[in-house]
Amino acid sequence: EHMGKDIPPKEIKLSPDCELRFEVENSNETVYLELKSGIAEIFGTELVKGKTYTFTTGAKIAVFTWQGCELIVRTKKDTSYIAKETPMMFYLNCHCCLEQLRQKAEDNDTKGPITVIVGPSDVGKSTLSKILLNYAVRMGDSSRRPIFVDLDVGQGHISIPGTIGAMIVERPASVYDGFPQIAPLVYHYGYPGVQQNPKLYDDIVTQMADLVHQRMESSKKVKSSGVIINTIGWVKARGYQHLTHVVQAFKVDIILVLDQERLFNELVRDMPSFVKVALLPKSGGVVERSQTTRAEARNCRVREYFYGTPSNQLHPHMFDVKFSDVKIYQISSPTQADFAPIGTKTDNYVVKLLPEQKMTKILHHILSVSHASSDEEKVNATNIAGFVCVTKVDVDRQLLTLLSPQPKPLPNTILIISDIQFVDNR
Ligand code: ADP
Secondary structure, eight states: OOTTTTSOOEEEEEOTTEEEEEEOOSTTOOEEEEEEEEOOEETTEEOOBTOEEEEOTTOEEEEEESSOEEEEEEOSSOOOEEESOOSHHHHHHHHHHHHHHHHHHHHHTOOOOEEEEEOSSSSSHHHHHHHHHHHHHHSSSSOOOOEEEEOOTTTOSSSOTTEEEEEEOOSOOBTTTBSOOSSOEEEEOOSSSGGGSHHHHHHHHHHHHHHHHHHHTTOHHHHHHOEEEEOOSOOSHHHHHHHHHHHHHTTOSEEEEESOHHHHHHHHHHSOTTSEEEEEOOOTTOOOOOHHHHHHHHHHHHHHHHHEETTEEOOOEEEEEEGGGOEEEEEEOTTTOTTSOTTOOOOOOEEEEOOGGGGGGGTTEEEEEEOOSSTTSOGGGSBEEEEEEEEEEETTTTEEEEEESSOSSOSOSEEEEEEEEOOOOO
């Protein structure tokens, strides 16, 4: 590739503690970025000097420097700007406090800090998680192995939307593809919002919390490194109850509240005194996303699951399975739960097998491939091996056509329907 060498370069000098921000909005636009001298990072990931980084549609980027640096930017339509005011010093202070607690935990063979990041949507929660995790694995001689937990079912940073995930972070995130994944733990939820099946959400959060605490015991390093939890942006009413449930289930020590003073005060009032609550400013660079942008981002995540990213392309498989060869389960939300007498309000959900005559309902739906070893095992209570997408339902021949990251056969025949849909238009 020409790496934008035909576009005239623009040299940008960044002073210490400043960041260059840009967004790639149009689909035919590309921004090429190179670090010429000095040290710079993108959300905590250090840039390699002389390497050309390519950013395409949807990228919302800040190149920050503690020491000062020179950058070369090539783009047809330059919309980048330099920000002198950033909250990075606050975030670094947070990291230093966490580092002290991790050191103490390592010395005493206890658990490191369990931190949750909360706040309304579009305040940079995911970005702060990334920065803190990157700093933890990057800095100091005894680099840490923290566990990253993502409870944001709307985007799904570890897996795909409609799931929650956890993984041990061993290396910094790639500028494009996030953290390298080593055996992530993923639970099926099935909806892009918590309000769609609140009881199921709380249940899988509890399960995940128990497993995360177990995993912490697996190695001294992981144990003392602690946990960073990213959450949903719903902080009012029932959303607040979900947050306090997260705090209890994970036995959270530290709550970092981004941007919202009201939420901060509520948590200070309601949390037991051994839970530390801190208020942090949001970055002026965080880009607000509309419902459409969010839906597009979700679709993009699912596409990436099957087809990969420009820097890491994948080649999915397509194959048929007989209706009778799979068991497809449906976890109905409370509103669909037909067992409830009319007029009663219930939170509960039902797990049931999808009858063969209803197979056409799941066209274009994502199905989670369960790890459950038998039908007796509760399908909502086991983690997920991967996902397939139903691209065709042939009622006459009793066949489903599936898009799958792996060739036939499926690793397990127990599948769970997700409300998330994906239309494969390749
Ligand atoms: P939240 O998790 O609170 O919804 P995110 O962390 O996902 O918010 O941030 C929203 C978007 O803003 C992301 O696309 C992210 O890349 C972008 N972003 C975050 N911080 C900055 C910044 N300092 N400059 C430019 N873009 C940013």
